[in-house]
């Protein structure tokens with residue numbers, strides 16, 4: 001009998017979505033957010049995300065920082081579509097032994113992040129897990145993106161260059177709790193650099209780069225020497241640590257726009273790979289898998 005840890009996260013999701021009716025390529029599972037076209041000027045975006053004590057944050061972690069992270073992770077996914085998050089629904093499943101001050105601190109941290117990115121709490125649910133069990137936080141959010149501005153993972157073309165913002169690796173040292181989702185950066189890129197495909201890096205480049213290439217029906221060739229490393233990190237860490245929450249995107253293979261450095265001084269934009277025909281290029285292993 002196979003177990004979740006035998007098949008891993010991506011294979012599990014593939015199996016599960018076969019069991020229910022799903023939307024088409026844009027509406028269905030497999031991108032940072034689902035896209036719903038109701039015919040208006042803006043497309044609706046939908047997202048859900050989970051965080052578990054002991055997996056995404058440690059018991060005793062700073063409550064406000066964990067609250068910031070819970071919202072920032074979701075905002076980052078909206079940014080990766082070229083859009084913005086608007087309304088949040090938050091479900092918390094907590095043990096009765098939890099200190100009230102901790103969960104209040106968590107909501108304060110969420111509030112700071114919601115405010116910073118112009119989103120609001122729309123509702124939620126609180127329930128109990130057995131004492132001794134980990135706290136579980138589930139966040140659903142809606143948002144929107146202008147028609148014609150939406151960027152899927154699936155739009156990359158053979159010959160496109162792949163770029164990343166910022167530096168990768170070593171997120172556990174602190175950045176994973178305090179990062180700023182790349183909302184303004186993504187909107188600027190959509191306007192000035194016309195990405196053909198985009199996602200945020202949550203599970204490490206080794207996991208996420210193949211996902212973007214596969215969604216675009218391509219292979220990829222990575223130039224390992226060009227991957228921008230967080231100071232003190234190895235290439236292995238940059239590929240596998242995860243939770244960088246930087247943008248990975250494909251764009252026709254021109255140089256980086258000069259205006260980028262003027263608009264976002266200090267934030268690197270680095271060309272690290274290119275899309276090649278499916279079946280060519282290379283295979284990357286590693287990165288964060290929730291079950292493996």
Ligand SMILES: [Mg+2]
Nearest residue numbers: 032077200202
């Ligand atoms: Mg994502």
